[in-house]
Amino acid sequence: MLKLDPNLTQADDFYEALIEAHRGLSAAQSGRLNAKLILLLANQIGDFDTLRAALAKAGEGIEPAGEDATLEIVD
Amino acid sequence: MVAATGIDYEALRLPATPRPDSEARRHPVVIVGAGPIGLATAIDLAQNGLDVVLIEEDDHLSTGSRAICFAKRTLEIFDRLGCGEPMVRQGVGWSKGRVFHRDGQLYDFDLLPEAGHRRPAFINLQQYYVEGYLFERAKALPRLDMRWRHRVAGVKVDADGVKLDIETPDGGYALKARYLVAADGSRSFVRKAMGLESHGQTFRDRFLIADVRMEADFPAERWFWFDPPFHPGQSALLHRQSDNVWRIDFQLGWDADPQVERQPERVLPRVRALLGKQAKFELVWASVYTFSCLRMESFRHGPVFFVGDSAHGVSPFGARGANSGVQDAENLAWKLRLALSGLAPEALLDSYGGERELAADENIKHSTRSTDFITPKSEVSRQFRDATLELARDCGFARGLVNSGRLSKPSVYAGSPLNTPDEDAFAGAMTPGAPSADAPIRRDGGEAWLLSVSGDDFALLAFSPSQQEIAALRAFSGGDIPLSVVLVAPPGAPDIAGFVRIADGGLAAERFDATPGTVYLLRPDQHIAARWRRFDAAKVAAALRRACGHAEGTRC
Numbered sequence: 001m002l003k004l005d006p007n008l009t010q011a012d013d014f015y016e017a018l019i020e021a022h023r024g025l026s027a028a029q030s031g032r033l034n035a036k037l038i039l040l041l042a043n044q045i046g047d048f049d050t051l052r053a054a055l056a057k058a059g060e061g062i063e064p065a066g067e068d069a070t071l072e073i074v075d
Numbered sequence: 076m077v078a079a080t081g082i083d084y085e086a087l088r089l090p091a092t093p094r095p096d097s098e099a100r101r102h103p104v105v106i107v108g109a110g111p112i113g114l115a116t117a118i119d120l121a122q123n124g125l126d127v128v129l130i131e132e133d134d135h136l137s138t139g140s141r142a143i144c145f146a147k148r149t150l151e152i153f154d155r156l157g158c159g160e161p162m163v164r165q166g167v168g169w170s171k172g173r174v175f176h177r178d179g180q181l182y183d184f185d186l187l188p189e190a191g192h193r194r195p196a197f198i199n200l201q202q203y204y205v206e207g208y209l210f211e212r213a214k215a216l217p218r219l220d221m222r223w224r225h226r227v228a229g230v231k232v233d234a235d236g237v238k239l240d241i242e243t244p245d246g247g248y249a250l251k252a253r254y255l256v257a258a259d260g261s262r263s264f265v266r267k268a269m270g271l272e273s274h275g276q277t278f279r280d281r282f283l284i285a286d287v288r289m290e291a292d293f294p295a296e297r298w299f300w301f302d303p304p305f306h307p308g309q310s311a312l313l314h315r316q317s318d319n320v321w322r323i324d325f326q327l328g329w330d331a332d333p334q335v336e337r338q339p340e341r342v343l344p345r346v347r348a349l350l351g352k353q354a355k356f357e358l359v360w361a362s363v364y365t366f367s368c369l370r371m372e373s374f375r376h377g378p379v380f381f382v383g384d385s386a387h388g389v390s391p392f393g394a395r396g397a398n399s400g401v402q403d404a405e406n407l408a409w410k411l412r413l414a415l416s417g418l419a420p421e422a423l424l425d426s427y428g429g430e431r432e433l434a435a436d437e438n439i440k441h442s443t444r445s446t447d448f449i450t451p452k453s454e455v456s457r458q459f460r461d462a463t464l465e466l467a468r469d470c471g472f473a474r475g476l477v478n479s480g481r482l483s484k485p486s487v488y489a490g491s492p493l494n495t496p497d498e499d500a501f502a503g504a505m506t507p508g509a510p511s512a513d514a515p516i517r518r519d520g521g522e523a524w525l526l527s528v529s530g531d532d533f534a535l536l537a538f539s540p541s542q543q544e545i546a547a548l549r550a551f552s553g554g555d556i557p558l559s560v561v562l563v564a565p566p567g568a569p570d571i572a573g574f575v576r577i578a579d580g581g582l583a584a585e586r587f588d589a590t591p592g593t594v595y596l597l598r599p600d601q602h603i604a605a606r607w608r609r610f611d612a613a614k615v616a617a618a619l620r621r622a623c624g625h626a627e628g629t630r631c
Contacts, residue, residue, distance in 0.1 A: 031455075035462035043472040066453075 002053035076318045079161055084207030089134050091224035094243045098250055101235060102128050103415050105252035107227050107265055110137065111202065112383030112400040113258030114209035118156045119408035121219035123531050125415065128250070129219060130241065132226035136210060140286045140360040141202040143316055144394035147187070148485040148510060149401045150194040151526050151601070158212040159194070162205055166198030167315045172297035174479050176464045178304050182474045183296075186482060191515050191582045193524040197394070197482070199295075199316045205397075230255070230268040236378045254411055255379045258404075263385035269376060275369025275439070278390065280450040281333060282364050283325040285342050289356035290319060299479035301464055305348040310449050310479070312392075313349075320359055323349060324391075326449065333363035366390035366446060368439045375428040380407055387435040389442040392449060392480035399438050402485055403431050409531070409599035413623060418555055423624025426493055434486035441481040448478035485510040488602060495596075495605035495618040503588040511601045514583035517566065518576075525583050526601060528575060532557035533619060534597040537610060538579075538589035539564050544610045545571060551612050553619050563589070598622055 008014050021037075022030045042051055077083045104120055106113045109131035117129045145153075145166065153159035170187040173180055186196035213219050228247065229240030236253040257265035266273065298313040300306070309326035316322055325345055327336055335341060342361045350356060370387035374380065383400030407427045413419035451457035466473035488494065488508035495507060505512060514525045528534075533556060537548055540562065548560055559575060566578040577583075587595060587606075596604040596618050605618035 031458050032462060032465075035455075035458045036466055039459070039462055039466060039473060039476070040470075043470075 002050050002057060004057075078204055078207050079165060080207070080211060082207065084136050084210070085138050085201075085203040087136060087207070089223040091134065091244045092222040094245045094248055098248055101251040101253060102126060103252070104128070104254050104256060104411060105130060105237070105239065105250060106256040106258055107239075108257070108259035108383075108385070109133075109206075109210075109221065109223075110258060110260060110383070111142070111205055111209060111397055112404050113256070114206065114213055115152070115156060115401050115404040116256050116258060116382060116408055117219050117221075118158075118209065118213050118216060119404060119531075120412060121213070121216040122157065123408075123412055124218065125412060126218050127220065128252070129213070129221045130225045130227060130239075130250075131221070131223050134224050136206040137202040140284055140322065140362065142205070142394075142397035143199045143201060143314060143322055144197050144398075144483075145200060145205065146394060146398045146483040146485075147192070147194045147196050148483075149398045150198065151513065152401055152405050153209075154193070154527065155405075155531065155601075156209075156212060158208045161208045161211075162200055163194065163198055165204050165208075165317050166200035167295045167317060168195035168198050169295045169297065169315070170196035171294075172299065174477060175298070175300040175303060176467065177302050179468065181464070181467045181477060192513055193515075193526070194513070199314050199322070201316055201318075201320070202397070204317060227259070227264055227268070230265055230379075232269075232377050232379065253378065253415065256407065256411075257379060257381045257385045258383050258400075259385055261384040261388050263381070265379065266371065266381065266385055269379065271371060271376065273369045273371045273386070273388065275367055275388065276443075277365055277367040278446050278450050279329040280365070280446075281327045281329060281331045281336070282366070283327055283331075283336055283342065283345065284360070284362050284364060285323045285325070285346055285358065286316070286320050286360040287323065287346055287350075287356040288318065288320050288359050289350070289354060291321065291350070291354070291356075293321070297482075301477075301479070303349075306345065311349065312479070321356075327363065331363070337361045337363045368443050368446070370432070370435045370439060373428055374403075374431055374435075375425060380411075380424075380427060382407060382431075386431070387439065389438050390446045391442075392445040393438075393442050394480070394483045395438040395442050398483040399434060399486075402434065403427075405600045406431055410624075412599075413556075419623040420625060422492075422626070426491060426624060430486075430488045430491050430493075433488070433490075437486055438483075445478045445480045493598070493604060493622045493624065495614075495621055497606065499606070499608040501588050501606060503586065505587050505595070505603055505606070507603050507605060509603050511595075511597055511603060512586040514579065514586055516563070516580075516583060517578040523577070525577070525579075528561055528577055529597050529601055530559055532559055532599055533604075533622070534558065535560045535615065536587070536595040536597065537562050538584055538587070538593040538595075539568075539591035540594075540610065541592065544592060545574075547610055547612060549573060551610075551615065553616070556619055556623060558619065596622065 105128045106117050107130050117127045121127045150159050171185050173183045226242045228242045231238045237255040239250040241248050241250050295315045300311045312324040314322040374386045382403040389395045410423045451460045463473050463476045467477050491508050516525050562574045562576045563579050592609050594610045595606045598604050604622040
């Protein structure tokens, strides 16, 4: 079950630490940090249904504007 | 190279089979394509007393570098078909692998960490050897009519089956069949002639496949590198094959020019970068590939069945191409056999499609996921891939996400209508629809394997039955459906006349979670149809009917 009510023990401290972790990083480095962070947190949560609910929630309001460059349909 | 039979199967040329004088007969089964899947289907039918015609347009077996990794389940099927042993002797058995990132090892794995199995997780063997040993077995079957340089030029479904137009070097003829098996590969003529298509996706990446012959002291393991120093920014894969030939895959990227990249002056430096400047090797084969995952919507079209690459295609990471094709062959053969004997309804033949289409989906899912990891499809996909590899150095969970290929395992037909759902409690992997596990046993005083006793028909495995249950088993009959009863008892238990009796040191009972009285019903393809804690003749008879495609509650 995805928690949407407050659950962080030190909300302001966490937010500050999150921003601080990216200080001085290029966009590419920030991307790398975020990717590792998501994987670590996902493993911490563990439950796939919760993760899937979080993915859906995060995707709300985002209209896909790009397209998959790797795949093409063949006959 | 020359096989144990003294024949070089890659160089073997087969004379064109003369055009038959008259072909008035409607054959029960015609198979198109003498690749590994067509040969396996033909052998399975012919060794069980069916007349089979196998049509092949070429005059030779496989050449060059194609399938190399043959999985445990495939070897068990080849054992049942009577040709597993020479392949295993010729091949390089392996169960272990390593995954590297840049200059360090991320982890190693063992696909078969327990003892007590006849066959290893895999053997690596050039496809022409596999076809060669299948060919030898096929030649020994008098009911198998192999016709070389006979090409299908037309396919017409009629009221009684299929009518084929065949072209040969000495002219054409018509060939009629009740059932047609299309094992004619990814560019299947039969599929096109029937106006059918195979759909899917092609990955925007190119891979160089190089086979080199060399004396080397790499172990017989699967080695996979992400971004190695000798091939920066791309991946590489190393496999040992028979005759000191090593298969190396180099990822090249979408922009690579396939014509240029397969030239020896481009290939040799790449190989040398991997093996070291001092390495002495000979280039045997080089080609550049693009990979696709695709399948037909339906594998059965009336009297025509599509098996192997004609029905589905996967990328090679995971060795799910030839291995899944051999499982198609085994799934179809016994069903055709029962249908042609009048012992099973059309629904049994439909279950070939139902079971193997889901198996193809599973194989495509795994191979697509592997390819997505190896060839990230977008910038963010690459970012997560690289993050996973970075974390995998010291985080166990991330090693589980690294995907260099999820290696072929046989499908479990979990939702198949042929299964009878459990009503008793069982633990372990031997669920209805699962392929039966193997185990070492003793039979007639000698060492043997559980899978070798079940034969080509239905089998009832009865674990340590009581005297009362033995009497009930003795009275049991599967009706017209051929069925063998196998008593599985601890060593030293007395012989019981009239039954196949095997002695189990405990591994068979453990792998089947069996207690005294437990009964398993195995299909002819050794997948589990049903199981109970106690033998009940009426329940077994009902499960047998169901496994033959009869609707529940009807008679055979």
